Amino acid sequence: MFKRLFFLLRITIAWGLAVMLVVGLYSSLPLIGRLEFPAVLFTFFTMGLVIAGAFSHLHRVRLVAGRVDNETLDNRQKRIIEIPLEAGEAFDVVEAAVRELPGVGDVRAARDSLQVRAKIARPHLYGEPPLRRWNPLLWFAPDHNLLQATVTPAGDSGRVTLICEPESPAWSDWFLVDDGTNFENAEAIARAITRRIGDRRRREQASAAQTATEKELTEARLHLLHAQVEPHFLYNTLASAQLLTRSDPARAEAMLGHLIQYLRRSLPSAEDDMSTLGIELERALAYLEILKIRMGDRLAVQVDVPQALLATPLPAMMLQTLVENAIKHGLEPRTGGGTVWLRARRDDDGKVAVTVADDGEGFNTQTSGTGIGLKNVRERLRLRYAGEASLAVIANFPSGVAATITVPPQLPTRGDRHD
Template identity: 60%
Template sequence: MTSFFFIFRIALAWATVATVLAITAAETLLSDRDCGGSLLLLVLGVTGFAAVTAFSHVRRVRLLTGEVDRATLDSRQRRQIEVPFEAGETFDIIDAAIRELPGAGQVDSARDSLQVRARIGAVPPYSGGAAWLFTGHASPGGNQIIAIVTPNGDAGSVTLICEPERGAWTDWFLVDAGGNLENADAIGRAVARRVAERRRGEQVAAAQTATEKELTVAKLSLLHAQVEPHFLYNTLASAQLLTRSDPARADAMLGNLISYLRNCLPRTDDALSTLGQELERARAYLDILVIRMGPRLRLQVDVATQLHGALVPAMMLQTLVENAIKHGLEPKPGGGTVWIIARVHEGALALTVADDGRGFCAEGGGTGIGLRNVRERLRLAYGGGAGLTIVSNYPCGVAATISLPYSDAGAAAAQERCHG
């Protein structure tokens, strides 16, 4: 029924105009009063031609969409497209989609006002045929597209208008053979494709990041599987010797070892801990080494109590302390001091482990695997919001500093959980 009324409307409009022109011509221009039959045939021919053209339009719209209604038959198409990206990204997507349309000519885009206007050549779907005189495709004019992006929080809403470059009143007489319907659908498909591509890219990046994180955790697990047993065997061997010569020191060493393992074993390498827990682990480790190294090892801790609840990655402080001992103080005949210092500045926690050992030297400098793993873990956990710096310590030794995001509220909540 919709198709019938559409064809009837177009035919009636042309019949009315043709009748008015025929009557005017008969009364003012023609002297032969017997030409009424010829004029009637002309009116009927124009009406029939218009009806056939409208019928062709209906059939083509049905071919494009599979259904026919007032919205699809209209030569002027309006769409509302929601894009799950912010307005700037939405504008880039819609601008690119319009530029890639077949027949796209002049495209004027204004990023500041989030608006795109374009002229699209009206390409007849079928070549030749005088019927296109009634579709507007034979005229030099074409179609135009107007796209306006409206910010909607973290998303963008696009108002899309596809219409012929002629007055709206001409829609009573002319059709576009579904040209603007094609343009509107093509832009919608292009936007959907680009959004899907962006989502796939995000999924691939997330999967790659997850894979990198898994590999890093695997490397860290392998590293600790090699380092921790070595430390454990040395400690047990030292305790065994002390049981014969100094049982009290052996007992203290084993107590510190139990404390160290209690803080160390239950956690995974990529878990978040608190600075207080990491200090307990480091103290237990250093207390063991104090028994082994004697007065050659000294410890100074400068960490405010309110910072004990700060969230830090597990085992990072331990890695820096182990590096300071293994590469700085243990090879030095006179030993030295390890400093653990924590400060907060402009929303960042700076955790420093310094020593006055041998410093940067070619002998026994290590492979750097531990520090590379620290940097990789910081990158995966915080992106560019965290980092590790290593500098010379005056007058000798090395100072390594981890910088992390810090929140008073987060530190307080972590402290409450620890005490709870």
């Protein structure tokens, strides 16, 4: 109540002094200055419109803001808004919010200085005022409100200073009211910024959830392929061992021994995605020994892996995939078979390069396959090493293909990976 009375008293005194000045000047005029009736009528009429307009302003401010205090009654509004974005991104959010305001025009944005200025048409809240020409509160009222937003960098965030005011000098506040329009503009900007930040956060969360889902689907697809490959190989091996038990029991026994070694190294991979180069090499050699029994002299194997590199972490079944590719697409299509080389070296950057090479058909379009196996290898390397590992597939000389996996000597910690 006190704030309302103070506001009414302030604007009444200001207009009262202005009216007294006008009446004093009128009274000093010769002849017509003696007529008191026009002066009295002017005084009552002007002061009545001023007080009525002041009450209208009070009621509209309460309607818009829900309260009446010095902040809501003021024609000039200031807001400090913290935006949890880098200053440039915060500026983009503020500029977009300003351009959304109804009646906005003449928007001037300076990205280098992080400032936005605009004019906003002052609305006719109750239609075109019927007494506009005679209403003293509208004599000097501007047609536009001004808006200025300045973004101040504050570390990883931006602080917005927002000023909404009439397009008139500050002294006019003693005689004019804005009917809460600048309070509405300031609140609208704050709401628009909050909404845009909320939309941005929801998009980021949705993107993160989609990435996590895609990662889970990729891993599930890899596990499914793994589960499909092993039974196929197991079936073929057991079928071959069954035939050999009749014609060559010794070779059948050797094949089953290699199969046991292969399964011993394969079964733990269902629970642990990571293995070591030594374990994967044992699995690959057991697989190749089984194939040597089936292919006979058509398959030769050469291994050159230093003992010091056997402890290198390596994703399970990855070396096996390259070996299977070399056999299926390189050597099996050739009548005379060929050789598979397994090599490992430490490069100049300290990483370990593991190569599976063959002297088979090479990049033959009829035997190159679909590329799903190599695609899965690359995807697993990306998920596991976050760009620190790679797969290179090149032509071998004089024939065949060489596939090289390059991995760090130690597995990155979970905090360093993009899980």
